[in-house]
Amino acid sequence: MKWLEEQRDPNHPHICTIERIVDETPTVRTLYFRDEILANVKPGQFAMVWIPGVNELPMSVMTSQDFPEAGFTVRKRGESSTALYNLNVGDKIGVRGPYGNSFATENIRGKNARIVLIGGGTGLVPLMRYLDFLVNPVINGCTVTLLMGSKTKDEVFFEEKAKELIAEQTKLTVIPVTEDGSYGEKGYVTDVLETLLEKNSYDAIYTCGPELMMYKTVQMANKKGIFVQASLERMMKCGVGICGSCCVNDDLACRDGTIFDGENLSQKSEFGHSHRTKSGILEEI
Numbered sequence: 458m459k460w461l462e463e464q465r466d467p468n469h470p471h472i473c474t475i476e477r478i479v480d481e482t483p484t485v486r487t488l489y490f491r492d493e494i495l496a497n498v499k500p501g502q503f504a505m506v507w508i509p510g511v512n513e514l515p516m517s518v519m520t521s522q523d524f525p526e527a528g529f530t531v532r533k534r535g536e537s538s539t540a541l542y543n544l545n546v547g548d549k550i551g552v553r554g555p556y557g558n559s560f561a562t563e564n565i566r567g568k569n570a571r572i573v574l575i576g577g578g579t580g581l582v583p584l585m586r587y588l589d590f591l592v593n594p595v596i597n598g599c600t601v602t603l604l605m606g607s608k609t610k611d612e613v614f615f616e617e618k619a620k621e622l623i624a625e626q627t628k629l630t631v632i633p634v635t636e637d638g639s640y641g642e643k644g645y646v647t648d649v650l651e652t653l654l655e656k657n658s659y660d661a662i663y664t665c666g667p668e669l670m671m672y673k674t675v676q677m678a679n680k681k682g683i684f685v686q687a688s689l690e691r692m693m694k695c696g697v698g699i700c701g702s703c704c705v706n707d708d709l710a711c712r713d714g715t716i717f718d719g720e721n722l723s724q725k726s727e728f729g730h731s732h733r734t735k736s737g738i739l740e741e742i
Contacts, residue, residue, distance in 0.1 A: 465494065468697060470507050470551030475544055481530065481614035485579065486542060487519055488550075489528040495552060496525040499559035500587035501665075501688050501716045504529075505696040507551030508544070512537040515693040515711070517582040517665075518555065520589040520622065530582050556696050557715045560587055560663050564684050569598045570660040575650055575674055577606035580666030581615050583688050587663060588622045588629075600628045602653065606646030606670065610639040647673040659683055665690075668742055672729025675719045685719035692733055702733055 465471060473490040480486045495504055498518045506516045506529055514537050519528035533542035544550070560583070565572060574584045584603070591599055601623070607613050613633050623629045633641030634649050642649050647670055653659075654677055664674045665688035678685035691703035691710040698712035706725045708714065722728045731739050 467494075467554055467556070470553050472549055472551055475546050475548050475550065476526075478544075478546060479528075482612050485530060485532045485612075485614060487528045487530040488541070488544060489519075489521060489526050490550070491525050492527050492552065493525040495527040495555060496521065498527075498555040498586070500590050501559040501583045502555040502557045503696075503715060504552045504554035504556065505693070506541065507553070508537060508540045509549060509551070511540040513553075513694075513696075514538065514541065515690075515696055517579070517688075518586065519582050520586040522621070530579050532579055553696065556711055558713075560686055560688075560716055561684075561718075562590070565599060565661055568660070569600070571600045571602075571658065573602045573604065573650065573653065573659050573662045575604040575606070575646055575662065575664045575666075575670070577646060577666030577670055578612075580664075580688070580690070581605060583665050584663065585615055585618060585622060588619055591623065591627050598627065602630045602632065602659075604632050604634060604646045604649055604653075605641075606634045606636075606666065608636045610635055613640055646670060647677070650674060651677060654678075654681055654683075661685070664688070668729055668732070675722050675728075679719045679723055686716050687719075687722060688715045689717060689728075690715070692735060702735075702737060704733065 473492050475488050475490055477489045495518050503515050503517050505513050507513045516529045519530050531538050531541045533539040576584045619631055634646040662678045662685040664671045671687040675685050689710045693703045693711055694700040696711050698709050703710040706727050731741050
């Protein structure tokens with residue numbers, strides 16, 4: 458594995474073949490391929506994915522129990538994500554990376570920590586990899602509450618996958634939350650988090666998904682003095698800190714993140730309020 462990392466340039470696209478596809482919802486699917494390096498990424502790291510003839514996209518890497526399989530979970534939305542979604546088994550993609558930092562684990566090692574993972578949509582992908590990472594014998598024994606936010610029942614995914622990933626020594630509670638109440642708890646996932654924080658104590662919170670959700674999560678965690686990290690999504694054109702399109706105040710999400718802790722984010726005026734468009738114009742979220 459180390460030899461492979463030394464031989465492969467992370468900034469040069471490596472061509473992979475889509476080997477299987479899983480439809481998660483009517484608009485979300487996971488495309489699986491085999492790649493030893495991406496199969497070993499740390500929770501929170503990402504890759505740049507090249508769709509031939511279309512564009513490149515930053516994508517979190519989905520975990521798989523079939524090493525060296527890895528995957529990208531995509532929701533069809535814009536031109537590039539729809540093109541990736543529409544690929545078939547046997548089609549080729551190019552991958553660069555991995556890039557970015559990862560969720561911290563030092564504060565939960567060897568202490569049977571109580572953790573909250575809170576995500577929405579495809580933001581659940583790095584949280585799934587984090588669950589898989591908790592199998593590490595130095596870390597497992599944690600009590601994990603996973604909050605999964607979506608608009609309706611039809612958009613809920615990864616619930617069973619989460620249960621499959623978790624180690625026997627880890628206690629997992631999965632709480633689906635839908636805005637319309639069609640499945641699980643009704644309301645916003647941050648409302649459920651607020652209730653949990655009023656009743657229980659936690660050692661750490663990790664979040665990824667819509668920025669307003671993460672903003673509220675970080676605010677609540679900081680107020681309670683709980684260690685919190687968020688994985689930020691920004692417009693990325695290069696993934697290596699050159700184009701500057703992913704800046705969050707003075708930091709670049711691709712180079713300095715995408716994982717930022719609550720103390721850092723509390724000092725960023727753009728977090729939860731604004732981001733940059735493809736043309737670099739700052740606009741409100």
